[in-house]
Amino acid sequence: MPYIEDITEPLIHVLTHTGGLPIHQLAGHMANFEFWVGEVRHAFDVIDGYQTRFKKMTQAEKDNAGRRIPPIRRGIKHLELNDLRVRLANAMYHILQRSFKEKLITELQLQQAGDTLGLDIREIKRKSPLT
Numbered sequence: 001m002p003y004i005e006d007i008t009e010p011l012i013h014v015l016t017h018t019g020g021l022p023i024h025q026l027a028g029h030m031a032n033f034e035f036w037v038g039e040v041r042h043a044f045d046v047i048d049g050y051q052t053r054f055k056k057m058t059q060a061e062k063d064n065a066g067r068r069i070p071p072i073r074r075g076i077k078h079l080e081l082n083d084l085r086v087r088l089a090n091a092m093y094h095i096l097q098r099s100f101k102e103k104l105i106t107e108l109q110l111q112q113a114g115d116t117l118g119l120d121i122r123e124i125k126r127k128s129p130l131t
Contacts, residue, residue: 003046007042011088047085089119110125
């Protein structure tokens with residue numbers, strides 16, 4: 001399994017699981033809110049930077065292959081990258097939505113997470129009975 005999937009699939013699983021926990025357990029996870037935002041940001045960076053890294057890798061292989069250049073295959077397809085990113089964004093969006101609704105994170109934390117992750121949090125704020 002490519003590295004991108006190795007780090008993203010377990011994160012999606014954990015976030016999806018966490019989003020459905022009873023409030024006291026969700027609160028425990030949200031005590032480490034910045035950590036989870038950082039994990040998602042890292043996974044987004046890995047996904048978004050794949051094409052650049054792949055081009056560098058293939059060029060380095062070509063530069064060092066001599067006259068014989070073996071075919072280079074992508075480790076993961078573009079559609080698979082998009083799918084991972086969407087699934088990860090949806091899992092985090094659910095965590096943000098539920099945590100804000102349950103008053104486990106502040107509006108400022110919600111906004112900062114949205115900015116850090118490039119997620120539009122206006123819908124979360126609009127749906128919340130707290131705003």
